[in-house]
Amino acid sequence: MHPHTLGIIGLGAVGGSIACRAARAGVARIVGWAHSTKDGAAAARAGVVSEIAHDLQGVARVADLIVLATPPTATLGLLQELAQPLRCRKVYCTDVMRVKAPIVRLADRLDLQSCFAGSHPLLDLSGSGFGAAAPDALESALVYVTPLPGGDEAGAEVADFWHRVIGAAPVTLSAERHDELLAWTGQLPRAVASALARVLAEWGPDGVTYGRGALEQTRLAPENRAAWADLFLMAREGLLEALDAMEQSLDELRVALSDGDRAALVRWLEKGAGWRGRFEP
Amino acid sequence: MHPHTLGIIGLGAVGGSIACRAARAGVARIVGWAHSTKDGAAAARAGVVSEIAHDLQGVARVADLIVLATPPTATLGLLQELAQPLRCRKVYCTDVMRVKAPIVRLADRLDLQSCFAGSHPLLDLSGSGFGAAAPDALESALVYVTPLPGGDEAGAEVADFWHRVIGAAPVTLSAERHDELLAWTGQLPRAVASALARVLAEWGPDGVTYGRGALEQTRLAPENRAAWADLFLMAREGLLEALDAMEQSLDELRVALSDGDRAALVRWLEKGAGWRGRFEP
Numbered sequence: 001m002h003p004h005t006l007g008i009i010g011l012g013a014v015g016g017s018i019a020c021r022a023a024r025a026g027v028a029r030i031v032g033w034a035h036s037t038k039d040g041a042a043a044a045r046a047g048v049v050s051e052i053a054h055d056l057q058g059v060a061r062v063a064d065l066i067v068l069a070t071p072p073t074a075t076l077g078l079l080q081e082l083a084q085p086l087r088c089r090k091v092y093c094t095d096v097m098r099v100k101a102p103i104v105r106l107a108d109r110l111d112l113q114s115c116f117a118g119s120h121p122l123l124d125l126s127g128s129g130f131g132a133a134a135p136d137a138l139e140s141a142l143v144y145v146t147p148l149p150g151g152d153e154a155g156a157e158v159a160d161f162w163h164r165v166i167g168a169a170p171v172t173l174s175a176e177r178h179d180e181l182l183a184w185t186g187q188l189p190r191a192v193a194s195a196l197a198r199v200l201a202e203w204g205p206d207g208v209t210y211g212r213g214a215l216e217q218t219r220l221a222p223e224n225r226a227a228w229a230d231l232f233l234m235a236r237e238g239l240l241e242a243l244d245a246m247e248q249s250l251d252e253l254r255v256a257l258s259d260g261d262r263a264a265l266v267r268w269l270e271k272g273a274g275w276r277g278r279f280e281p
Numbered sequence: 282m283h284p285h286t287l288g289i290i291g292l293g294a295v296g297g298s299i300a301c302r303a304a305r306a307g308v309a310r311i312v313g314w315a316h317s318t319k320d321g322a323a324a325a326r327a328g329v330v331s332e333i334a335h336d337l338q339g340v341a342r343v344a345d346l347i348v349l350a351t352p353p354t355a356t357l358g359l360l361q362e363l364a365q366p367l368r369c370r371k372v373y374c375t376d377v378m379r380v381k382a383p384i385v386r387l388a389d390r391l392d393l394q395s396c397f398a399g400s401h402p403l404l405d406l407s408g409s410g411f412g413a414a415a416p417d418a419l420e421s422a423l424v425y426v427t428p429l430p431g432g433d434e435a436g437a438e439v440a441d442f443w444h445r446v447i448g449a450a451p452v453t454l455s456a457e458r459h460d461e462l463l464a465w466t467g468q469l470p471r472a473v474a475s476a477l478a479r480v481l482a483e484w485g486p487d488g489v490t491y492g493r494g495a496l497e498q499t500r501l502a503p504e505n506r507a508a509w510a511d512l513f514l515m516a517r518e519g520l521l522e523a524l525d526a527m528e529q530s531l532d533e534l535r536v537a538l539s540d541g542d543r544a545a546l547v548r549w550l551e552k553g554a555g556w557r558g559r560f561e562p
Contacts, residue, residue, distance in 0.1 A: 122492045142490055184485045189477060189498035195530040196473050197553030203526045204465045209423055211403045213501050215560055217470035220494055221553040229546035236538055243535050245484045247528060249476040254524050257517055265510035272478030272502040279496055 001092060001157040002165055005029040007063030008049065009056065009078060011039040013125040014096050015069030016133030018166060019048040024135070025165045033059050035074070042130040060085035065161060067119075068095040072230040076106055083110040094119040094158045098186060099234040100146040104175035108148045117155040118146040118175055120182070121168060128224060143168045146175040183238025187231065191239065192246060193220035282373060282438040283446055286310040288344030289330065290337065290359060292320040294406040295377050296350030297414030299447060300329040305416070306446045314340050316355070323411040341366035346442060348400075349376040353511040357387055364391040375400040375439045379467060380515040381427040385456035389429045398436040399427040399456055401463070402449060409505060424449045427456040464519025468512065472520065473527060474501035 006027045008015050011034040019030055032049035033056060034040040040052045053059045059066060060082055068075045075095050086093050093116045095103055100118040107116040121143040125134050143162045147155025159170035197218040200210075222228035232239060256264035287308045289296050292315040300311055313330035314337060315321040321333045334340045340347060341363055349356050356376050367374050374397045376384055381399040388397040402424040406415050424443045428436025440451035478499040481491075503509035513520060537545035 122490075124493045142492070181486045181489055184481060185489065185491050185495045188480070189494045191531075191534055192473060192477050193498060194550055194553040195527060195534060196470065197557045198530045198549070199469070199523070199526045200465060201552050201556030202530075203523070205462045208462055208466065209403075210466050210560065211423070212405045213470045214466045216497060217474060217501060218553065218557050220498060221557045222550060223554050223558065225547045225550040225554060228550055229543050232534075232538060232546055233541060233543060236541070240535065240538055242480070242484070243531060243538070245480045246476060247531050247535070249479045249483075250472075250524060250528050250531070253472055253476060253513075254521065254528070257513060257521055257524070260514060260517070262510050262514060265513055266506045268479070269475055269503060269506040269509055271482050272475040272499065273504050273506060275482030276478045276499050276502045277504065279491065 001065060001161050003027060003063070003065040003092075003161065005031060005063045007053075007059035007066040008032045008069060009059060009066065010034055010069035011043040011049070011130050012036070012069065013128055013130070013132035013134070014121070014123060015039075015067065016043055016048065016130040017123070017125070017135045017138055018067055018069060018096075019043060020046075020133060020135035021138050021166045023048045025167070027165060029062070031059050031062055035070070036129070039130040046130070056081055057085065060089070060091065063091055065092045065094075068093065070095075071224075071227045072097050072099070072234060076103060079103060079106055079112075079116070080110065083112060086112055086115050090115055092116075092154060092157050092161075094145075094161075096121055097231070097234075098182065099231050100144070100175035100178045102234045104146055104148055113148045113151040113154065115154055116148060117151055117158040119158060119162065119170075120144040120146070120178065121162070138166050138168050141168045143170045144178050145170045145172045146178050147172065179235060180238055183235050183242050187235045187239045188242040188246060190220045190222055190228070191232070191243065193218050194222060197221040282346060282442050284308060284344070284346040284373075284442070286312060286344045288334075288340035288347040288372075289313045289350060290340060290347065291315055291350035292324040292330070292411050293317070293350065294409055294411070294413035294415070295402070295404060296348065297324055297329065297411040298404070298406070298416045298419055299348055299350060299377075300324060301327075301414060301416035302419050302447045304329045306448070308446060310343075312340050312343055316351070317410070320411040327411070337362055338366065341370070341372065344372055346373045346375075349374065351376075352505070352508045353378050353380070353515060357384060360384060360387055360393075360397070361391065364393060367393055367396050371396055373397075373435060373438050373442075375426075375442075377402055378512070378515075379463065380512050381425070381456035381459045383515045385427055385429055394429045394432040394435065396435050397429060398432055398439040400439060400443065400451075401425040401427070401459065402443070419447050419449050422449045424451045425459050426451045426453045427459050428453065460516060461519055464516050464523050468516045468520045469523040469527060471501050471503055471509070472513070472524065474499050475503060478502040
């Protein structure tokens with residue numbers, strides 16, 4: 001769908017980027033609302049929103065598509081507040097959380113099959129707030145769209161918005177499958193980056209120059225602790241399974257090293273190198 | 282020192298880069314020798330070596346500085362073969378291994394205090410062989426120089442070579458201290474990258490698009506299994522300690538997650554994020 005009036009709740013790095021691209025795509029009216037008045041003011045000054053609503057219901061009254069671009073726990077609360085106006089006016093709605101089952105299950109309980117589908121744009125923006133918006137990062141970005149059971153039509157409209165208005169590349173799948181995949185490909189790498197950063201903070205040498213290796217390997221350590229604590233908890237089941245596998249993998253290395261078993265070390269290194277070699281550097 | 286005749290054993294990515302910069306710096310004669318005739322031929326064709334020696338002793342007879350730019354185990358063997366000519370002619374010699382205690386101890390046993398000092402240039406070249414040489418990566422690159430006990434003069438000459446001829450930034454410290462530091466900052470990040478790549482190879486979803494996170498977090502998984510198995514074994518003591526810390530860090534995350542303890546998760550994320558925030562993205 002190409003909305004006439006787009007509502008964007010949250011005008012941080014992700015919400016700001018979406019607003020920017022929607023403005024460029026010629027969406028007639030973009031109504032924003034942000035918990036942070038600073039982000040709201042910055043988005044208005046930049047001309048990427050037509051107006052800032054006084055409250056959430058002010059957005060719900062006028063928009064024909066609402067994007068919740070807010071932190072994880074806030075997003076769940078906002079969807080509850082919006083449920084009635086969404087159902088009554090048949091406004092489409094999506095979110096941008098990195099974990100999808102909790103919000104899709106909530107939307108299902110709230111009977112939003114005909115208007116809600118989850119979204120997860122694969123973005124990796126540095127920093128936070130409207131100042132960190134990077135609209136170009138959305139160009140051809142992969143966006144997972146997760147419809148509710150029986151919500152294929154809303155899923156198609158949301159996917160169409162990402163494709164036609166935002167210029168991203170939507171891929172539709174179930175919220176459960178999404179979360180199964182992302183525990184390995186999204187949460188685990190960030191957990192590993194954080195675990196390594198913790199290790200270097202606690203036991204690593206002080207006052208030395210860290211090479212590109214250590215810095216690159218910890219860049220993903222999430223800055224926003226509160227949001228990621230919530231995401232990790234939402235992704236808990238899959239992430240625990242992935243962490244077990246990671247600990248087992250390190251354990252195999254430790255055993256091969258303790259035993260001084262060179263052949264086992266070569267085999268251990270082989271598998272990861274072979275897998276990684278399938279991708280570009 | 283600014284050698285008149287520089288000998289370079291091994292003309293792969295690192296040796297090739299060194300030869301290239303030495304040629305640019307006006308070293309009169311650069312004699313190369315490579316196990317890989319392909320690398321030797323490529324270096325000669327590129328004009329970065331003046332000649333390719335027939336054998337190791339052919340280099341030892343003419344060079345006043347020899348750089349061993351060879352895989353770890355080969356490097357130890359080559360130093361033994363070179364010990365006598367190095368001592369007799371008082372040729373300076375260094376190597377480029379990422380672990381320093383084994384070669385410095387060997388050089389000490391071979392009585393090379395007056396001519397050998399270890400080196401470890403912090404390079405992160407992609408690929409291998411002369412074709413992967415990237416001389417510009419040596420510009421201002423940090424190079425650890427590790428003299429033998431009583432070998433400060435040779436250490437100073439080698440450091441001077443890295444600075445004056447190669448344009449890198451040498452830092453002198455003991456081989457033991459170097460290996461203690463690098464177990465955390467160098468080997469551990471690579472072990473973690475490999476462990477994660479193994480996990481994704483074995484348990485990760487197939488046929489999905491891996492985002493920037495998973496790919497960046499595994500890029501360092503060493504390609505050259507044999508060389509890294511040897512390096513891991515040489516760095517064994519320090520790396521085992523670092524692996525213990527990493528497993529403990531992941532374990533803390535697993536416990537906080539199993540317990541659904543949000544405050545503990547925030548604290549767990551806090552430490553790594555705080556440390557990482559001290560560096561540039």
